[in-house]
Amino acid sequence: MNKKTDVLVIGAGLSGMMAAARAAQSGKKVTLLTKGMGTLSLTSGCIDLWGYEVDNPKQPCGNPFTQIQKVVEQNPGHPYAKVYDVLKESLTFFQDICDKDGLTYRDNGGENWLLPTAVGTLRPTYLAPASMAVKDLNKVKQIVVAGFDELKDFYPEVLVTNLKKSKLLRPDCELTVAHLKSGWKKLYATSLAHRLEQPEGQQEAIRQLKPLIKPGAIVLFPPALGERRDIDVAGLISKGLGCSVYEVTNLPPALPGQRLQDLFLKYLKNQGVTVILSSTVTGAQVAGNRCSHVTAEGAGKTFTISAQTYILATGSFVGGGFDSKPGQIEETIFGLPINTGDGKWASGEFLSLKGHPFNRFGIDVNNRLQPVDGQSKVILENVLVTGANLSGSEFSIEKCGNGVALASGFKAGKLAGEVSR
Structure with a gap:
């Protein structure tokens, strides 16, 4: 069986879904194929630029x-040197998609937010869901951390102990832990989210928190203020308490990332994008410097897909886009060369502020995101590379992973949209 499409996006992380969304906006017939759902659901849901x-x-x-x-x-x-020309445009595109579906992302007037995390540190990020975007943290008089005794993997005392050390808070800011009872034997983030979507769950939290609230207070919840985007759990609890309510950013997996993933999948389907899940691209047919089709397997069937443009958004090592063997690293679909620098994988210091070389391994591209060899010659002219597959980024140290994914996906989709039929 052979399928035909204008644009084939391989991978469903943030860069892949951005690419599919932007190509679809140009009127292209777009297919997104993925073996899994990428790492977006494992993220905080925030967009870090730097x-x-x-x-x-x-x-x-x-x-x-x-x-x-x-x-x-x-x-x-x-x-960023390859996609800086579209960075701000891609941010606007992203925010527009989210706003249309009720998941507002806020910037901080061109500056990074410094947002409380579940362990009490402050995380720099550029775009944050409205439920996380704590305004004027340096002016807050009281912070109440809502902990649930039955909730696994959230420790409010740790949050408070570390947040007290922050120089950003005013010296007289009072930090308080509220131990809330849910009546459940065990709580997980998803079950808490479902509970707080119900009016009785909201009132239960409000009743226990309200006696602790003082003028100038905010309340910090674990990132579980609902799973559905049509219920403003933070807003409803805030109204009941008479103060602002926020979620903290958490260690993965976290519901805010899942909300974003669900939103994008819904958006793509509404835009007419064909989404093929649980399928793996097993090979590519290349003639000269063009790919004619790829072979994929899924649901017990083998099929081919031919396209004008192929967007490789397979997520480096984590997403299975790269594979390593003793003395060898390979890109798994097109066999594209991987730039490994001097060949070293790690630095001598585990927590080095310079990071580790393997994070910078990736595919070299030109300004049109086409893969190039060591002499900057285009290898495949109708293949574009995005996200974590790109070489040269120390994302864990630079805090730029989602920014690069967002901008490179947008640019790839835009370029694919310009290809004539």
Whole structure:
């Protein structure tokens, strides 16, 4: 069986779904094929562009665009150097998609947010769901952390102990732990989210929290304020308490990332994108410098898909886009060369602020995201590479993973949309 499409996106992480959304906006027939659902559901749901000062990696940066501009000037091999021209446009596109489906993402006037995490540190990020975007944290007089005795993997005392050390808080800010009872023997994030979507669950929380609330307070909840986007759990509890209510960012997996993933899948289907789940691309037919079709397996069947443009959004090692063997690393579909720098995998220090070399392994591309060899010659002209597959990014240290994914996916989709039929 042979399927035909204008654009085939392989992978359903943030870069893949952004690519599919942007190509569909151009009127292209788009197919998204994935063996899994990517890592988006494992993320905090925030969009990090750049976290720390380039010249002082211990210092959270204010304006991420200033730092990214430095990176682009100093390091032309960084993924941002290939997609900086569409970065702001891609952010607007992303926010528009989310707004239309009721999941508002807020910026901080061009500056990074510093948002409380589940362990009481402050996380720099550029776009945050409205339920996480704590305004004027430095002016808050009281922070009440809502803990649930039955909830696994959320420790409010740890959050409070570490947050007290923050120099961002006013010296007289009062931090309080509220131990809430749910009546359940065990709670997980999903079961708590479902409970808080119900009016009785909201009233249960409000009744226990209200006696603790003082003027100028905010309440921090674990990231479980509902799973459905049509119920504003944070807003309803906030109204009942008479103060602002927020979710903290958490260790994965986290519901905010799942909300974002669900939103994008719904959006793509509404835009006419064909989504093929639980399928694996097993090979590609290449003639000269073009791919004619790929072979895939799924639901017990083998089939081929031919397209004008192929967008490779398979997620590096984590997503199965790269495979490593002793002395060898390979890209699993097209056999594209992987830039491994000097070949070292790790630095001598485990928590080095310079990161580890293997994070920078990836595929070299030109400014049109086409894969190139060591002499900058295009290898496959109708294949575009996005996200974690791109070489040159130390995303775990730079805090730029979702920013690169978002901008590269958008640019790939835009370029695919410009290809004539």
